[in-house]
Amino acid sequence: KNQVEQSPQSLIILEGKNCTLQCNYTVSPFSNLRWYKQDTGRGPVSLTIMTFSENTKSNGRYTATLDADTKQSSLHITASQLSDSASYICVVSDRGSTLGRLYFGRGTQLTVWP
Amino acid sequence: EADIYQTPRYLVIGTGKKITLECSQTMGHDKMYWYQQDPGMELHLIHYSYGVNSTEKGDLSSESTVSRIRTEHFPLTLESARPSHTSQYLCASSGIRGPTNEKLFFGSGTQLSVL
Numbered sequence: 001k002n003q004v005e006q007s008p009q010s011l012i013i014l015e016g017k018n019c020t021l022q023c024n025y026t027v028s029p030f031s032n033l034r035w036y037k038q039d040t041g042r043g044p045v046s047l048t049i050m051t052f053s054e055n056t057k058s059n060g061r062y063t064a065t066l067d068a069d070t071k072q073s074s075l076h077i078t079a080s081q082l083s084d085s086a087s088y089i090c091v092v093s094d095r096g097s098t099l100g101r102l103y104f105g106r107g108t109q110l111t112v113w114p
Numbered sequence: 115e116a117d118i119y120q121t122p123r124y125l126v127i128g129t130g131k132k133i134t135l136e137c138s139q140t141m142g143h144d145k146m147y148w149y150q151q152d153p154g155m156e157l158h159l160i161h162y163s164y165g166v167n168s169t170e171k172g173d174l175s176s177e178s179t180v181s182r183i184r185t186e187h188f189p190l191t192l193e194s195a196r197p198s199h200t201s202q203y204l205c206a207s208s209g210i211r212g213p214t215n216e217k218l219f220f221g222s223g224t225q226l227s228v229l
Contacts, residue, residue, distance in 0.1 A: 004156075034218075041222075041223070041225065042222050042223065043120075043204050043205075043206070043220030043221050043222050043223050044157075044204075044218075044220050045220070046217050046218065046219075049217060089156075089157075102159070102218075104156035104157045104158075105156060106154060106155055106156045107154075107156075109154075
């Protein structure tokens with residue numbers, strides 16, 4: 001069964017600290033992996049998209065890594081800010097069609113305290 | 115950054131009412147989607163469209179219907195709302211950038227509460 005599992009479910013850190021969010025997937029065949037940031041009451045916003053051949057991609061203070069062999073990804077946030085408080089969603093696409101089907105994780109709820 | 119708009123942002127209605135959730139995008143995207151999301155849960159695809167006059171049901175069974183008469187407009191209709199329809203509804207679109215590199219743009223969502 002194709003699944004996307006994220007950990008931890010929730011995380012609280014102090015402003016300025018770093019953190020790493022995890023994503024494990026069983027989706028096959030694999031096309032790409034995306035990380036989205038979703039603020040409370042808003043739609044998700046894309047942070048990164050990585051294909052099979054990419055093992056790291058950065059977007060400002062966000063760095064995503066991908067290990068396609070172990071089917072694991074992580075999102076590292078550096079020097080956290082209060083505005084980083086949000087749900088971070090891992091999404092994996094298969095190669096079943098021209099679009100590819102998307103499999104969504106339940107997200108990690110990050111809270112940054114001052 | 116994303117030119118995709120949903121209205122209303124919040125809607126509280128009584129059981130049995132007919133409602134339409136609006137979604138419009140100005141990016142000229144062919145592909146549009148409706149997702150349903152409950153708190154702390156993953157997004158579930160309920161409808162999608164690959165172009166004008168093309169609509170398909172998604173993975174999650176839904177009593178809603180959609181239409182795609184214009185490229186930029188993808189409304190979702192519930193003929194008779196029930197409390198079980200209470201949820202957040204997210205509209206999204208994507209352009210043609212290749213099968214492995216398509217970026218989804220989401221609207222801000224409609225939070226629907228059926229009493």
